Amino acid sequence: MDNRRVFLKKAGISTLALSLPYATTLSAMQTQNEDKILRVAIMGLGSYGTRVAEAMKDCKRAKLVGVVSGTPTKIADWQNKYGIPAKNCYNYENFDQVKDNPDIDVVYMTTPNSLHKPHCLRLAAAGKHVISEKPMALNAVEGREMVDACTKAGVHLLVGYRMHFEAKTLEVVRMQRAGDFGKTLFFQGLSGFIIGDPTQWRLNRELAGGGSMMDIGIYSVNGARYMLGEEPIWVTAQESKTDPVKFKEGVDETITFQMGFPSGAIASCLSTYALNYLDKFFLNGTKGFAEMQPSTGYGPIKAWTNKGPIEREHITHQTTQMDEMAAIILDGKKPVIPVDGEEGLKDLVIIDAIYEAVRAGKKVEIK
Template identity: 40%
Template sequence: MSDDIRLSRRILLAAGGAGLTGAALGFGGAARAASGPPAPSVPADTGAIQGDRVVFPNWRDAGDAPPPPPPAPMPPSERVGFAIVGLGRLSLEEILPAFGEAKKARVVALMSGSPEKAKLTAAQYGVPAEAVYGYDQWDRLKANPAVKAVYIVTPNGVHRDNVLAAASAGKHVLCEKPMANTPDEAREMIAACAQANVKLMIAYRCQYEPFNREVVRLARSGEFGRVKMIEAFNGQTTALPEQWRLRKALAGGGALPDIGIYCLNGVRALLGEEPLSIQAQIATPEGDPRFKEVEESVAFTLRFPSGVIAQCGTSYGVHESRSLRVHTTGGSFDLQNAFAYRGQRLAVSHREGGHVQRDEPVLTPKNQFALELDHMAECVLKDRKPRTPGEEGLQDLILMQAIYEAARTGNPVKVGLLANLPDGIDATRGPALEEGK
């Protein structure tokens, strides 16, 4: 064994004997063994425990940004247990894999109308066979103490019944968007959860995503002047006529409630205001079997109390495009892939001296589904109101109803804040998110 290897081992053993104190770990002091002569300084990469996480000193010089702290996940036994209700494409492709990146949530149960699929999925994610339920087995799920919350990932038209069943079972509820098919259904869901004293959160994942949050911060900070206009578009193609999203009873509508809601909710979340009026148009190809019941494309304009005008569009008939552009008196923000699951890129253009500068902030991408799962878990653990509660989902349903009305009549529709909520910024939302979360 070389002298260097012996020395390295002696350093680490000395650090262990000293209890991994801050001084022994390169936080400003020298490493010292429990007895004997002083040991050489311990490498900064060893780390030290502070509270419930391991931390390291910043090893970078002033020319580089300091690295983020390492993850500090809760022990699995202390995380909030979720039951996933509905094992369709979104659950299997995005939500269940996201638990691998979650720090405060874990999957402990599944509910599905397909027993064989549920059995296979349970085995893949370590869910006990006895914690797999059919849609008619809410009483069994109620009796499972490991389930603290349920995530409703079924078609929109059955959200109401699922949420009412979950509330009756005494479980907190995270429900996919759109919250329901109608505002009246949403009001029932809010009332049921309030009566059962359980939390209700709507899964507006973009409000937790780092790039979208940065656009909100920039817009509200006034750093580049006042926001004047916003452009939001969310479009994609659809091919299978039998897909449930093309059936009005299950989806409530076409492109608008499925993907156009991201534009509507994104603009509202960005400003924190509610629109005063809406204008809209709908275009649907005649004779296309895909669109016998629902619309293909919608364009709508929102006018806000601050004077901001938002031009929004959504379509099931265009090449995938998901963008958000904010125009201010002193700059513009362009967020590409704004409403996608991943791949966001932000560009900020502004005047710098005698020229226009275009910056691309470097942000750390994070799994949006893991972020919203952890937020819901934290609300359960700390008894907090979610950032995106039922009132947030209800307001979007009221506004989408107004968009359909404006398109039908060809006239502007006056709207505002839903009743029984105070005026002001973010009236339909819970407490602001902490930085870095």
């Protein structure tokens, strides 16, 4: 018995802990784990960065502790509003110094698309986890560089797929996977709005990498994949433009695209900056259907199936997203729908193929 006590003491395990029921001990361990808080710095203090910051006020597992911005006045405003200490504030020239700051776990990049890759590589080199807004990069080549850099550095690369945690979305996905709709053979995704200020970065090819497809269109690309539960093997696509002054060369106004899947399922989708009221998903199977409208807006999401409406409490998407991402990073939780860099890379491969299909005017196989 004495030898056993000595062993337990060295191992840091008490005899009391071993005498407790397994479930009680496990519960205590989980509670201790849930006490950990993910400490977040936001890079890019624009409208979406502000939306994430406001949502995080209600988070249980994630806390805003730092900022990265090229605008000193914004930094000062955020310091006052969110109580951020000066030591956790950086600009785009010196944010590599975050490597010496143990009070920041992850940096959430809400910057223009073209900045995601270079900033991600610098953050990975600094040993910090990275959350990137979508699309993760300008193309699949850049996306692969980001994934590889974070893997090499041993840090997480996550993508801001907030809909992957939205309750009604998850219920439709659960029903599809359970076979409630039979064999699902058709998906429709309509994603669009009328974009405003023609001088904004989203209409700058160098910063955005394209037009509507590199912004709102990714929702239909990604939605088709998680709603059908498959990866597409081919795409066709067509571009149309009604305002070539506002939508210059290389900045797409409207793209209609189709995707084919191994099961024989087809997705028919629209991405546009020219029309409002386009936020709809429709999934059809041999035994039923699901429809969502709005399907990806900030909410509340509305969803119904052939069995009736889906009712779930609306929680601010970014609040749920950041708490769930905290669980992924801190606890190793596996989400129902992935949000890692490999998931972001799959969307980029498809978007590359869509642009190639527009240029070539023919079906493009996805390898």
